[in-house]
Amino acid sequence: MKGVVVYDSVFGNTGQVASVIAEELEKAGHQVVLVNLRQSRNVPMDGDFLFVGSPTRIAKMTGKSKRFVKRLDAKAWGARPVAVFDTHSPYPEDPKEREKSLKWIEPGAAGRLTKLATERGLNVRSPPLRCVVKDMKGPLAEGQLEKAREYARQFAASLGM
Numbered sequence: 001m002k003g004v005v006v007y008d009s010v011f012g013n014t015g016q017v018a019s020v021i022a023e024e025l026e027k028a029g030h031q032v033v034l035v036n037l038r039q040s041r042n043v044p045m046d047g048d049f050l051f052v053g054s055p056t057r058i059a060k061m062t063g064k065s066k067r068f069v070k071r072l073d074a075k076a077w078g079a080r081p082v083a084v085f086d087t088h089s090p091y092p093e094d095p096k097e098r099e100k101s102l103k104w105i106e107p108g109a110a111g112r113l114t115k116l117a118t119e120r121g122l123n124v125r126s127p128p129l130r131c132v133v134k135d136m137k138g139p140l141a142e143g144q145l146e147k148a149r150e151y152a153r154q155f156a157a158s159l160g161m
């Protein structure tokens, strides 16, 4: 099958997640086009499935990823599987700090993209893939790329190919 992995990324962390997702999907035998929304507006839309990713910034997805989902041809994509992923800050260990931070971390870019896409009638996988960065600008925390690979492998397995 043919898949499209579209992402936005300011510091490169969501881009790294997108790259390993594309790699795993290719390993599973799919043809994949990887598109950075900061570099290209020409997203091929003839795929059989779609991944969309964004960093979580000020509790939301970026404007570019939001616009991309808003403009997706819902009729064409309604029947095809869509998966959403994001990156976000770590949960503070201190319970009080954690409590205060929750609204910035959850549902995050992934939750908001899922809501938007679902409202538009798209067939979005649940739960989304969420990867943690260690600090405001990254890098990704340990194990996050492996988590992304595993998510992509399970997604590919669910396509039944």
Ligand SMILES: Cc1cc2nc3c(=O)[nH]c(=O)nc-3n(C[C@H](O)[C@H](O)[C@H](O)COP(=O)(O)O)c2cc1C
Pocket (backbone or CB within 6 Å): 008, 009, 010, 011, 012, 013, 014, 015, 054, 055, 056, 057, 058, 059, 060, 087, 088, 089, 090, 104, 105, 108, 133, 135, 136, 137, 138
């Ligand atoms: C201006 C700014 C706002 C941010 N706001 C949030 C936030 O509300 N919640 C959160 O979990 N992380 C937040 N972060 C951390 C980002 O999630 C992190 O920079 C991002 O995952 C990195 O992805 P990227 O390298 O693909 O841009 C923020 C970072 C910046 C620079």
